[in-house]
Amino acid sequence: MSPATYLKAIGDREIAWISRYATPKASQDSSSVSESQNTPDSHIDLYQRFLKVAPYIFPAEEELVTSHIWHWDLHASNIFVNEDYEITGVIDWQDVWAGPLFREARQPKVIDYNGEMLQQPPDNYKDIQDEEEKAHVDAQVEKSVVLQTYETQTRVANPAIHEVFHIPHGLTRRQLITFATNTWDGDIIPFRQSLIRIARFVMSSGLLLTIVY
DSSP states (O other), X not given: OOHHHHHHHHHHHHHHHHHHHOOOXXXXXXXXXXXXXXXXXXXXXXXXXXXXXXXXXXXXXXXXXXXXXXOSOOOGGGEXXXXXXXXXXXXXXXXXXXXXXXXXXXXXXXXXXXXXXOSSOOTTGGGOOOHHHHHHHHHHHHHHHHHHHHHHHHHHHOHHHHHHHTSTTHHHHHHHHHHTTOSSSSOHHHHHHHHHHIIIIIOOOHHHHHHHO
């Protein structure tokens, strides 16, 4: 199955399900978030647009889209090490599945950090009197060092993973796939917003702008 076929299967599945089973909620139902959320045609329209951009979502490099098994919940409680700091086991595999590397890859929770990088304490660190502020700086430095170490080691040990993490607008492209999986029982707005971001930032093709808007 090609990456484009994989995405087409998602779009076709959702269109088929919504066309057959999606029933608009009564207007007095407070769970109806918006008119578009409650209108099957609005979902189907977005999925049809999704199918048009699907061939452009995955990167072209074959090694970045081949099928991989990825553990989605790596954190300290799920990793066992021995006295020599060697990994001896990993648990909690129930949500694992095989999919394109670009779709699966994500930073492990143990090093997940999106804040400002700070490799060492600031020059005025010793002058900080507030213990809470100092603890925040300590945590920022620790997370920055761990993330930098992970990035450096990954670049050497697994270049494909490193490349996936640095694909332009990679997060937006992956989020689009995630939000496409169930808009009717979930939320149509993130899916629509991701399509708009794809049109604005990911691709420079005028065709994509026409597709989404």
